[in-house]
Amino acid sequence: xxxxxxxxxxxxxxxxxxxxxxxxxxALAALCIFGFILNPAFASEGNISNILTRSAFIGVIAVGxxxxxxxxxxxxxxxxxxAFISGVMIMVMNGLVETMGVSVATILVGVGLxxxxxxxxxxxxxxxxxxxxxxxxxxxxxxxxIYRSLVTYLADGGxxxxxxxxxxxxxxxxxxxxxxxxxxVLVLAIVAILGWVLLNRTAFGRHCVAIGSxxxxxxxxxxxxxxxxxxxxxxxxxxxxxxTIIYVPRLGSASSQTGVMWELEAIAxxxxxxTVLKGGYGRIGGTVVGAxxxxxxxxxxxxxxxxxxxxxxxxxxxxxxxxxxxxxxxWKRRGRSGDGG
Amino acid sequence: xxxxGVAPDVLMHAERxxxxxxxxxxxxxxxxxxxxGEVHALIGENGAGKSTLMKILSGYHQPSSGQILFDGAxxxxxxxxxxxxxxxxxIHQELNLAEMMTxxxxxxxxxxxxxxxxxxxxxxxxxxxxxxxxxxxxxRPQDRISDLSIAQKQMVEIAKAISRxxxxxxxxEPTAVLTSAETETFFRQxxxxxxxxxAIIFVSHKLGEVKALADRVTIMRDGQWIATQDxxxxxxxxxxxxxVGRELSDLYPPMREPDVDAPVMLDVAGLSSPAGVRDxxxxxxxxxxxxxxxxxxxxxxxxxxAICGLAPTSAGTVTLDGAPARFHxxxxxxxxxxxxxxxxxxxKGLLLDLEMTPNLTLLALDRFVRRGLLDRAAEKAGMxxxxxxxxxxxxxxKVRARDLSGGNQQKLLLAKVMESDPQVVxxxxxxxxxxxxxxxQIYHFIAALAAEGKSxxxxxxxxxxxxGMCHRVVVMREGHVTGxxxxxxxxxxxxxxxxxxxxxxxxxx
Numbered sequence: 073x074x075x076x077x078x079x080x081x082x083x084x085x086x087x088x089x090x091x092x093x094x095x096x097x098x099a100l101a102a103l104c105i106f107g108f109i110l111n112p113a114f115a116s117e118g119n120i121s122n123i124l125t126r127s128a129f130i131g132v133i134a135v136g137x138x139x140x141x142x143x144x145x146x147x148x149x150x151x152x153x154x155a156f157i158s159g160v161m162i163m164v165m166n167g168l169v170e171t172m173g174v175s176v177a178t179i180l181v182g183v184g185l186x187x188x189x190x191x192x193x194x195x196x197x198x199x200x201x202x203x204x205x206x207x208x209x210x211x212x213x214x215x216x217x218i219y220r221s222l223v224t225y226l227a228d229g230g231x232x233x234x235x236x237x238x239x240x241x242x243x244x245x246x247x248x249x250x251x252x253x254x255x256x257v258l259v260l261a262i263v264a265i266l267g268w269v270l271l272n273r274t275a276f277g278r279h280c281v282a283i284g285s286x287x288x289x290x291x292x293x294x295x296x297x298x299x300x301x302x303x304x305x306x307x308x309x310x311x312x313x314x315x316t317i318i319y320v321p322r323l324g325s326a327s328s329q330t331g332v333m334w335e336l337e338a339i340a341x342x343x344x345x346x347t348v349l350k351g352g353y354g355r356i357g358g359t360v361v362g363a364x365x366x367x368x369x370x371x372x373x374x375x376x377x378x379x380x381x382x383x384x385x386x387x388x389x390x391x392x393x394x395x396x397x398x399x400x401x402x403w404k405r406r407g408r409s410g411d412g413g
Numbered sequence: 414x415x416x417x418g419v420a421p422d423v424l425m426h427a428e429r430x431x432x433x434x435x436x437x438x439x440x441x442x443x444x445x446x447x448x449x450g451e452v453h454a455l456i457g458e459n460g461a462g463k464s465t466l467m468k469i470l471s472g473y474h475q476p477s478s479g480q481i482l483f484d485g486a487x488x489x490x491x492x493x494x495x496x497x498x499x500x501x502x503x504i505h506q507e508l509n510l511a512e513m514m515t516x517x518x519x520x521x522x523x524x525x526x527x528x529x530x531x532x533x534x535x536x537x538x539x540x541x542x543x544x545x546x547x548x549x550x551x552x553r554p555q556d557r558i559s560d561l562s563i564a565q566k567q568m569v570e571i572a573k574a575i576s577r578x579x580x581x582x583x584x585x586e587p588t589a590v591l592t593s594a595e596t597e598t599f600f601r602q603x604x605x606x607x608x609x610x611x612a613i614i615f616v617s618h619k620l621g622e623v624k625a626l627a628d629r630v631t632i633m634r635d636g637q638w639i640a641t642q643d644x645x646x647x648x649x650x651x652x653x654x655x656x657v658g659r660e661l662s663d664l665y666p667p668m669r670e671p672d673v674d675a676p677v678m679l680d681v682a683g684l685s686s687p688a689g690v691r692d693x694x695x696x697x698x699x700x701x702x703x704x705x706x707x708x709x710x711x712x713x714x715x716x717x718x719a720i721c722g723l724a725p726t727s728a729g730t731v732t733l734d735g736a737p738a739r740f741h742x743x744x745x746x747x748x749x750x751x752x753x754x755x756x757x758x759x760x761k762g763l764l765l766d767l768e769m770t771p772n773l774t775l776l777a778l779d780r781f782v783r784r785g786l787l788d789r790a791a792e793k794a795g796m797x798x799x800x801x802x803x804x805x806x807x808x809x810x811k812v813r814a815r816d817l818s819g820g821n822q823q824k825l826l827l828a829k830v831m832e833s834d835p836q837v838v839x840x841x842x843x844x845x846x847x848x849x850x851x852x853x854q855i856y857h858f859i860a861a862l863a864a865e866g867k868s869x870x871x872x873x874x875x876x877x878x879x880x881g882m883c884h885r886v887v888v889m890r891e892g893h894v895t896g897x898x899x900x901x902x903x904x905x906x907x908x909x910x911x912x913x914x915x916x917x918x919x920x921x922x
Contacts, residue, residue, distance in 0.1 A: 275781075278787065288760055
């Protein structure tokens, strides 16, 4: 070791933007301006509220994914898990209508069941990766297949629909507003704030960062690695359950097509938001912005004829890659490879 | 060897090689030569510059000054192992094989035989089979590397080198990880290579082996060439003498008289661990600095990792401050008042991508939590306090740990373990890769901690450090304690004799 220190910080004095911190928000702003130019209706109150409401599912799930990814893990099972939990919730609530009637109590049982299933599914993912010592990618690839196939089985290949009257009662959880704020947006905001505090202001959050940064350093520094990692998957499961609770009243049904690709959208939102895929650095605020960006792209394509709506996935893909490329600052540091010393 | 005239039978001659890393000089005008069919041992203490010299001789480092003559002509060796094309092969101590590939694939890695664009597996297998046969190795070409023993892997490395027509084979502590039976096989292999005219340079701390195997021995100390002599003229004792002979300056703080009546803080009895510790017993008193000397891999780190819950134990008892202590993880050890400061700053010590503050508080993070939330002001104050106390200097408090100098990283690590307010501190190689000024500071910090009443274990492979700092010294070899030295017995020859198995209890199994 020598005293040669290589500083990775840009030495340029004066005005320079910290792209890591503000990049996602700037990109979202640019996207919004672009959307407004294409179609002024983009900026209408109804449309903005629509974008935010639709962002809530992926946003809530992605907040959970931020913990998993920051601690060096990955969870591919969230989309299937959401579908499975929706399916079980609907079946149980329908079944309870006979005994408990169309009542808030029935819905509360469904909600409680959802929370329980989410926590258990997360616990299973967590224990299999930590105690079972199987790579998270493999474990959650497996559980992804299991939940997807279970929901298909429960629906007998078709669709599980919530009892019509029950759905009317449950409806406000997705369509309702509190102080002019749609409930899903409120939920996303609360989850984001709690997530931010947990990640940035508690020992647990610091331990997640430490593990993602270097598991061996964390082990030598008295961090309970298995416990913390398992908890990140439980948090992820709870976030999925929460997303499901606001998703079920939206369509009132679950099928094998529910939540398809949500895992990838959630991971994309996390990465666009500036969290590092290999762990050690997580940003809740960025994640929320990332989730909103993904929804915004689809929304803009809906509002314009410029690009076919069928290309939604392609545009999202390009934006994900560009966003991450900008963040990594590769365009700034070109030609500087390796470090001296 | 006199300067100037190069004897005709010299294969490679390094002339007045100096090397600095940044501003830190590590080699001072070292000359070295090797003849065909010769086994040349390179010995010296840790930090003497052996590894650097080996890397310069094999092209991995470029000398800052001096030149290398190969076959009588000056050469600039190409970097990154490309010197292999010239017939100069360095076998690293941590072997460099693709674990999941077969012997055959490894030997031909990067220069596979192809026919019409496809791999000619039959030709490669036949070549490798012939080679393994020629070297009398009981390994098949299709064996997977991960299924081989360490000794066999080493033989594969040697076979790989031979298949590349190696003329000079440079090996870093080749026998450090071998059992005595494996070492015998290794010796026979070396004799065979020697008979074929291959020149062999090897580093070893086992002086008995050096005596048995080498034709000539070069001794280095503090980056300087000390002597090159025929092995026949040197006894192991004489080698040890040449390796160490040095005055101790006031690099070390004055030794405080140990208090023989101080209570025993740590009492270890008959401790064994599958990680490589066998039946170790010792006692550590309050305010004492107990040294642990020995060669790299002698089980010192494994011993204390086992005590601190980082490695399993299989037998024995540990008593900490009168209470039985069997820890399952670092948190339990920390709560009981014992911490281990790793020698591996980068892999196990610091979160390199994080700033100093989260690194400082990580081990004792519970102390910085108030009502469930991190007390950031307390963390900041802690960082300022630690920076003052341990003289941690950074241009910017937000600098990442990666960008600190080695010395500041080490001070930060010391500050980190002290945040948990331990009673027993185990410090493993506290001055590895650190300049002499910072070394002196760290020695004073350690002495001050002992004076405050902390009990310190100092594991070090640098003998002057052990001698300059410790009240008593335990010497370990192959997982055993071979000696407990006190008073005047704490001197380099005595430690070297115990560490290399020439004195004290040894086993042959």
